[in-house]
Amino acid sequence: MARVLLCLLLLVSLYLLSVATQDSAVFGRLHPWLLFFNTICLAGLLGLIVWNLTRLILQRRRGQPGSRITVRLVTMFVILALVPVSVVYYFSVQFLNRGIESWFDARLEQQVIEDALNLSQASFDMRMRELLSRMESAAFNLGRMSDAMAPVSLSQLREELGAAELTLMASSGRIIATSAQEPSAMLPQRPEEDILLQLRQGRPYVGLDPVGEAGIQIRVLVPAPGGDGRPDQRLLQGLFPVSPRVNALADSVQEAYARHQEVGYLSRPLQETFTLTLSLVLLLSVLFAVWSAFYAARRLVEPIRYLAEGTEAVAAGDYGKQLPPAGRDELGFLVRSFNDMSRRVAQARDDARSSQVQVESQRAYLETVLGRLSSGVVALDMDGNLRTWNRAADQILGVPLRSFTGKPLKTLLGRQTGLEAFVAMVERRLANRSQEWREQVSVTGPAGRQVLMCSGASLPGGTGTGGYVIVFDDVTALIQAQRDAAWGEVARRLAHEIKNPLTPIQLSAERLRRKCLNVLEGREREVLDRGTQTIIEQVDAMKAMVNAFTEYAHTPQLELVPVDLNGLVKQVVELYRAGSERPSLRLALDEDLPLLRADAGRLRQLLHNLIKNALEATLPGERCELEISSRCVDDERFRGVELRLRDFGPGFSEDVMNHLFEPYVTTKARGTGLGMPIVKKIVEEHHGIISAENLADGAQVTVRLPVPELPVQSYALEARTDGEDR
Amino acid sequence: MRHIPATVSWLALLGLSMLMAAWPVSVLSENSGRAGFTLVSGNIRTGTDVHYLDARYDATLTADANDALDNGVPLTLELQVRVTRPRRWWWDAELVEFSQRQELRYHALSRRYVVHNHATGDRRIFFRRDVAVAAWSTLESVPLLQRRQLEHGQRYEVEARVRLDLDALPHPLRTVAFVSPEWRLVSDWYKWPLEG
Numbered sequence: 001m002a003r004v005l006l007c008l009l010l011l012v013s014l015y016l017l018s019v020a021t022q023d024s025a026v027f028g029r030l031h032p033w034l035l036f037f038n039t040i041c042l043a044g045l046l047g048l049i050v051w052n053l054t055r056l057i058l059q060r061r062r063g064q065p066g067s068r069i070t071v072r073l074v075t076m077f078v079i080l081a082l083v084p085v086s087v088v089y090y091f092s093v094q095f096l097n098r099g100i101e102s103w104f105d106a107r108l109e110q111q112v113i114e115d116a117l118n119l120s121q122a123s124f125d126m127r128m129r130e131l132l133s134r135m136e137s138a139a140f141n142l143g144r145m146s147d148a149m150a151p152v153s154l155s156q157l158r159e160e161l162g163a164a165e166l167t168l169m170a171s172s173g174r175i176i177a178t179s180a181q182e183p184s185a186m187l188p189q190r191p192e193e194d195i196l197l198q199l200r201q202g203r204p205y206v207g208l209d210p211v212g213e214a215g216i217q218i219r220v221l222v223p224a225p226g227g228d229g230r231p232d233q234r235l236l237q238g239l240f241p242v243s244p245r246v247n248a249l250a251d252s253v254q255e256a257y258a259r260h261q262e263v264g265y266l267s268r269p270l271q272e273t274f275t276l277t278l279s280l281v282l283l284l285s286v287l288f289a290v291w292s293a294f295y296a297a298r299r300l301v302e303p304i305r306y307l308a309e310g311t312e313a314v315a316a317g318d319y320g321k322q323l324p325p326a327g328r329d330e331l332g333f334l335v336r337s338f339n340d341m342s343r344r345v346a347q348a349r350d351d352a353r354s355s356q357v358q359v360e361s362q363r364a365y366l367e368t369v370l371g372r373l374s375s376g377v378v379a380l381d382m383d384g385n386l387r388t389w390n391r392a393a394d395q396i397l398g399v400p401l402r403s404f405t406g407k408p409l410k411t412l413l414g415r416q417t418g419l420e421a422f423v424a425m426v427e428r429r430l431a432n433r434s435q436e437w438r439e440q441v442s443v444t445g446p447a448g449r450q451v452l453m454c455s456g457a458s459l460p461g462g463t464g465t466g467g468y469v470i471v472f473d474d475v476t477a478l479i480q481a482q483r484d485a486a487w488g489e490v491a492r493r494l495a496h497e498i499k500n501p502l503t504p505i506q507l508s509a510e511r512l513r514r515k516c517l518n519v520l521e522g523r524e525r526e527v528l529d530r531g532t533q534t535i536i537e538q539v540d541a542m543k544a545m546v547n548a549f550t551e552y553a554h555t556p557q558l559e560l561v562p563v564d565l566n567g568l569v570k571q572v573v574e575l576y577r578a579g580s581e582r583p584s585l586r587l588a589l590d591e592d593l594p595l596l597r598a599d600a601g602r603l604r605q606l607l608h609n610l611i612k613n614a615l616e617a618t619l620p621g622e623r624c625e626l627e628i629s630s631r632c633v634d635d636e637r638f639r640g641v642e643l644r645l646r647d648f649g650p651g652f653s654e655d656v657m658n659h660l661f662e663p664y665v666t667t668k669a670r671g672t673g674l675g676m677p678i679v680k681k682i683v684e685e686h687h688g689i690i691s692a693e694n695l696a697d698g699a700q701v702t703v704r705l706p707v708p709e710l711p712v713q714s715y716a717l718e719a720r721t722d723g724e725d726r
Numbered sequence: 727m728r729h730i731p732a733t734v735s736w737l738a739l740l741g742l743s744m745l746m747a748a749w750p751v752s753v754l755s756e757n758s759g760r761a762g763f764t765l766v767s768g769n770i771r772t773g774t775d776v777h778y779l780d781a782r783y784d785a786t787l788t789a790d791a792n793d794a795l796d797n798g799v800p801l802t803l804e805l806q807v808r809v810t811r812p813r814r815w816w817w818d819a820e821l822v823e824f825s826q827r828q829e830l831r832y833h834a835l836s837r838r839y840v841v842h843n844h845a846t847g848d849r850r851i852f853f854r855r856d857v858a859v860a861a862w863s864t865l866e867s868v869p870l871l872q873r874r875q876l877e878h879g880q881r882y883e884v885e886a887r888v889r890l891d892l893d894a895l896p897h898p899l900r901t902v903a904f905v906s907p908e909w910r911l912v913s914d915w916y917k918w919p920l921e922g
Contacts, residue, residue, distance in 0.1 A: 032904035120835055192861070194854040208836035209851050216836065254835040258798040261834065262896065265797035270898035 003295065010288060013038055014281050038280050045287040052294040065312075066305030070297045077293030082286060089282045093275060100271045110260065117257045120250055128206045128218055131240055134161055135220045136204065139236045142168070143225035150177035163238040164217065168224065171200060171233045191221060191237065199223055199235055209239075210254075215247035303331040310338055320346025374473070376452075379459070381467040384408050384430050395637075396452065396474050397422070397443075418444030422452060426470060429456055440475070442658065449657070449691065451476045483662055487677070491549035499546045502539050509535040548674050558599040558685060565641055565705070566593055568600060569628055572607040576615075583615055583624035590631045593641055594707045598686050606682040609675040610701060614647040616675075617699075624649075633704065640688070640706035648698040660692055679703075761788040763863060763888045763913035770870070770884055770918045777870040777920065779807065783888055783913060785863035790908040791890070794899065800831040802894035805865050808885045809920070821882070822871045827891060830862040863888065876922035884918040 017034045056074065059067040138157055145153045150168050158166035158179045165188055167178040173190040180188075195205045204222040211217055218240040223233050242250070303326035313321045321342050326335040367390075370377050376393030378401070380386060385408055389401040399416045409423050421441045429437055438455040454472040459465070513532035520528055566589045573585050596603075611626065618624040627646040633639065652660060661680035676692075679701075683690040688705040768781035785803075787795070795801055805826045810818040827844040833851075839858030841850045845868075852858035865888075876882060889912035892903045903909035 032901050035901060035904075117835060121837075124835075192850060192852055192857065194852055194857040207838060207853055210833045210836050210838060210840060211851075212842075212849055250835055254833065257834050261798040265794065265799065266896055266898045269902040273898050273901045276901065 007288070010041060010284060013041065014284065017277055017281065035276070035280065038284060042280065042283055042287065045284065045291055048291050049287060049294070052291065056294070064305075065308035066301040069304060070301045073297035073300060074293050077296060078290050081289035081293065085282060085286055085289070089278070092278055096274050096278065097271060100267055100274070103267070110264070113253075113257050113260050116253050120253045124208055124218070124250075128208075128220070131161075131218055131220050131238070132204060132206045132222070135222045135236060135238050139222045139224035142234070142236060147176050151179065154179040158238075161238060162240070164241045165237075165239040167237045169235045169237065171196075171235060173235075176234065188237070188239075191235075195221055196235075215244070216242050216250050218242065300331075302326065303335050307334060307338055310342065314342060314345065319349050376472045376474075377469065378409075378472075379467055379469045380409065380426075380430070384427065384468075387467060393472075396450070396472065422454070422472075425454065426456070430468060433458070444693070449476065450474050451479055480661070484677075484681070487552070487662070491552050495546050495550040498542065499550075502543055502546070506536055506539040506543075509539065552674050552678055552681070558602065560597050560599060562595040563598045563600050563603060564593070565596055565603070565630060565643065566591070568603055569607060569630065569643070572604060572611065573628065576611055583611075583618075583626055586625075586627045588627065588629035590629075593630055593632055596641060596686075596705055597708050598705065602682045602685065606679050606703070609679045610645050610703075613675045613679075614645065614649065617647065617649045619650065622649075638689070638704055638706070640704055643703045643705070644700055645703075646695070646698060646700040651694040651699040652692060657692070657694070661690070761786045761791075761908075762911045765913060765916050768886070768916060768918065770920055771867070772873070775873055777873060777876075778866075779868040779870050779884065779886060779918075780866045781805070781864070781868070781886060781888075781916075782860075783863040785859050785911075787859065788908045788911065790906070791911065794895075795830065795832055798832055798834060799896060799899065800829050800894070801862075802891040803828045803830070803862055803888055804891040804894075805868065805886060805888050807868065807870065809871055810883050810885065811880060812883055818883070821875060826865065826868055827894070828862055828865065829894075830858060876920070878922050880922035882920040882922060884920050885915050886918075887913045887915045889913065 013034060016030065017038060056067065056070060060071055138161060142150075142153070142157075147168075154166050154168055154177050158181070163181075165178065165180040167188045168176045169190075170176060173196055175188065175190070178188050191199075191205075198205050199221055202223060204220070206218070206220045209217050209219045219237065220240065221235055221237045224236040226234055303323070306323040306326065310321050310323050319342060322339050323335050326332045370388075370390035371392075373390055373392055376396040377388070377390045378386065378393050379388040385406050386401060386404050387406075394401055397412070397416065397419060399412055399419075401412075404411055404415075409426055412419055413423060420443075422443045425439055425441050429439075434456065436455070436457045438453075440451060440453050442449060442451050444450070451474070452472045453475045454470055456468055456470040459467045459469055461467075509532045513528065513536075516528055517525060517532075569587065569589065573587065576583060577585060614626055615624050625648045627644075629644045629646075631642050633642045661676050680690050683703055683705070686705050688703060690701065690703050692699060692701045694700075763783040763785050766782045766784045768779070771778040771780055787801075791801060805828070807822070807824055807826070808820060809822040810820050812818050829840075829842045829844065831840050831842070832838075833840050836851075837853065839852045839855060841852065841858060841862045842848070850861055852861060870884060890909065892900060892909060895903050895909075
């Protein structure tokens with residue numbers, strides 16, 4: 001808008017300039033100011049161009065996109081504007097100069113006018129000479145006339161001479177007497193100084209007086225002798241009219257000459273003015289064109305620059321960049337296409353992002369589901385490397401699987417021993433490329449021996465998505481429960497079916513012995529004695545065994561009270577120290593153990609069973625060594641008290657290890673085979689964990705008993721009530 | 727790119743144009759010492775009702791001005807007059823301001839110089855150029871103001887100067903005259919005190 005206004009202003013100014021140049025009365029006065037104003041415009045334009053040029057150079061130097069093409073366009077526009085204008089200018093100036101010179105170089109006309117002037121002057125000269133001589137003779141006659149008589153004589157004299165006015169004056173110019181043709185005429189003017197000066201030198205004056213609108217009159221001044229023979233000189237001035245016709249002719253000649261002279265004189269400044277105006281107009285036009293060239297180039301290049309910047313932005317990942325619209329031409333079309341493309345790219349990116357988010361949320365959903373599963377899930381890729389797992393897998397295997405992502409399962413063994421069977425099974429299945437399988441495997445986890453029920457399947461898909469999934473459950477507790485239930489049943493039946501006939505057998509044997517022992521003699525008596533004795537003893541033994549089974553099968557009510565484990569250990573150990581076998585018992589008890597909430601009697605039995613088991617495991621002839629330690633455990637998986645019993649005997653055989661806590665598993669000569677199952681039962685009654693393992697020189701049984709969240713004393717009473725309720 | 731602020735460029739433009747405008751003036755003022763008008767005598771004369779100014783200037787015409795006169799171009803002298811009352815803390819109060827013109831022209835047919843006072847309408851005719859120029863640059867009995875316009879006892883100042891009226895020149899010459907220092911004929915301002 002400002003540009004259009006400026007352009008209009010410039011045009012108006014140039015138009016006024018051109019009007020003013022053509023001698024117009026109105027604008028003529030404005031001409032210099034218009035020139036000045038236009039010069040300022042010129043300077044302004046020049047400044048704008050310099051600014052634009054500097055900007056362009058800076059842009060070019062910085063390598064701004066589009067600057068190169070702008071430079072080319074500007075150069076092209078400038079050349080296109082400059083060349084024709086320069087040619088026109090050159091010829092215009094030439095034409096102007098020649099034209100003006102030839103107009104005013106009319107020698108013939110000049111000659112004629114000059115001749116006319118000379119002729120007029122010559123004709124006036126003749127008349128003036130004649131008037132001068134008549135005036136001189138009249139002046140001579142005035143010598144006899146005194147100043148007082150002068151007015152009368154002058155009037156007469158004026159009529160004789162035919163003058164319009166005749167004046168006698170002193171040499172200083174003071175008027176003595178005057179006579180005029182027109183009675184109404186004003187007092188004659190005093191002659192000018194230059195005339196008086198000439199007369200004082202004794203020379204008469206004659207000349208033409210151009211008296212404005214009245215035309216021309218002839219003025220003659222001659223010296224006149226003083227009146228009455230006085231020495232001071234007087235002056236006689238006569239004014240003579242010129243006939244109206246001559247007057248008009250003289251006016252015309254003067255007018256023509258003056259005009260011609262002036263015009264001739266003014267031709268040079270006129271030429272200069274025209275040239276100046278023309279140059280100014282041209283310069284303004286050219287500079288405006290140059291400036292416009294910058295503008296036009298910028299306008300043209302702008303969409304290109306935008307496109308370049310937009311492309312760079314898209315290349316840099318800024319999708320969806322929109323360029324400002326750039327008209328309806330091909331460039332505009334290009335810009336629109338770019339915007340369209342950019343929008344679509346951005347939309348595609350957004351779609352991809354949203355689907356990614358969807359996938360993420362599904363993954364999170366699956367992860368949550370997997371995390372909540374109690375079964376461990378492990379996914380492997382085609383090469384058997386770990387891909388996905390859930391928290392239950394972490395817990396069951398006892399290994400944080402995160403650190404093994406992307407690694408083969410075998411690397412787990414470096415962290416956690418006891419998983420060999422699991423790893424070997426999986427590898428075997430993978431090697432066999434089994435589609436679906438189900439297998440039970442036994443591993444040693446953090447909670448001791450575990451039985452895992454594993455089922456696997458190969459996943460559909462190729463290298464990227466395919467692989468295997470293995471789901472496993474810790475069925476140890478389940479199996480144990482089943483076994484416990486089975487053994488409980490066996491024990492109950494045994495108690496029921498076997499214990500009943502035992503008493504009659506025993507009674508019968510005793511009766512037989514009492515009745516027949518005194519009757520028989522010799523060898524028979526000895527046989528009967530030994531036979532009945534054996535029956536009675538064996539029946540006792542069977543009774544003891546059946547009682548043990550009954551005890552095992554029978555779940556007594558727990559009396560949960562605060563219990564200090566260390567104190568309990570010390571009590572029990574004291575009993576053994578005093579015993580006949582005198583084992584070596586070392587205690588390493590943590591004195592800061594928290595109180596347990598447990599049944600002290602059951603725990604005492606647990607300790608008895610464990611110590612007894614160790615003693616029984618000792619090979620005959622060797623002294624039993626036992627180390628009992630307790631400590632407080634507080635980690636994320638377990639919080640409670642750990643009790644360890646370590647012996648230095650032969651350890652558990654591999655065979656026994658799998659069924660250690662089942663009834664009738666023993667390698668020992670003595671014992672019922674129910675010691676360890678009862679221990680396990682007691683531990684489980686207290687929600688604890690028991691595990692056994694073989695060390696390099698002996699075996700170790702670890703019992704972990706949980707500690708309640710609240711300090712034990714605070715609900716000791718409640719525990720008792722709780723126990724009774726059960 | 728960082729754009730040069732528009733104000734800066736406009737300021738630059740303004741500065742440039744002011745420079746351009748100042749250039750001819752500086753050239754002219756250099757020249758004014760040689761040609762122009764200088765006051766020879768001047769005084770304030772008090773008539774019965776009116777204060778008059780009589781001022782005689784010595785005019786030195788440049789070659790261009792002489793040339794133009796010879797070629798029939800009339801030269802117009804402009805007398806600029808101001809009567810002010812000086813004020814200490816404020817601009818001076820202006821009582822009267824006017825200008826008067828007197829024209830000098832060569833009449834080719836009669837070979838005479840005509841001095842025409844535009845204010846009075848008087849025409850005086852000279853055959854010697856120096857006398858004519860002297861008469862042209864002499865302004866007598868220029869009425870300034872009525873005596874009653876002045877306050878009694880108050881001090882006033884009369885300022886006057888003469889210059890060649892370029893606006894009165896023929897159009898083609900005017901443009902050149904405005905640009906060329908040859909045509910810048912002007913006197914200094916002269917001051918006369920005036921008692922009310």
